[in-house]
Amino acid sequence: MSREQDQAFIKTFVGVIIFLVVLTIFLIVVASMTVGDEDQDYAELIEERTAQRLEPVGQVRVSGEPMPEIAQAAPQEPAEPRSGQEVTQAVCAACHANDFQNAPQIGDEQAWAERADKGLATLVDHSVNGFGNMPAQSGSASEDEIRKAVIHMAEESGVQLGE
Ligand code: HEC
Secondary structure, three states, X not given: OOHHHHHHHHHHHHHHHHHHHXXXXXXXXXXXXXXXXXXXXXXXXXXXXXXXXXXXXXXXXXXOOOOHHHHHOOOOOOOOOOXXXXXXXXXXXXXXXXXXXXOOOOOOHHHHHHHHOOOHHHHHHHXXXXXXXXXXXXXXXXXXXXXXXXHHHHHHOOOOOOO
16 A cells, blocks of 8 residues: 555544544533433432332231221212112113113103013012013112112103002
């Protein structure tokens, strides 16, 4: 290789090195500017997450009191039995006021009169355990509530169901 070629190579080489150094500094400056804005939030987030992860997995309660979350949680079932009307609205109306398959509709006197012939006990039993196209209702209401709902729906349809 000639001297000129050597010099040309060194020039290019030094040029490239200088370019890379400048580029590196530029990127460092840009990167620190971008991160800088969120630094505070990010640091807080990291602190919060770290604290969460360091929390003990379980806690032993020795005082005998229930955990506040459990003590305050709303009971699943209302303590008082619901009225026939309440159960009808909450559970039965979905089908008995919405033309679901062949469900006797509230207000349809003829449909309820036909069913009433079976007697209240049978109708309640069918509602609790399921009958034909109606799934068992025992998961949604107590037997007592279901009995009141049957009487309520029949009454609303002008049919009296005796005990
Ligand atoms: C998922 C829909 C659905 C729900 C919810 C539902 N029913 Fe029904 N019910 C039906 C259908 C459908 C029939 C007709 C069943 C048949 O004859 O095949 C029926 C029939 C009945 C009958 C007549 C049973 C018989 O022996 O002829 C009674 C009584 C009754 N339902 C009461 C209730 C009560 C009370 C509730 C609420 C606690 C309720 N149903 C909720 C769909 C429903």
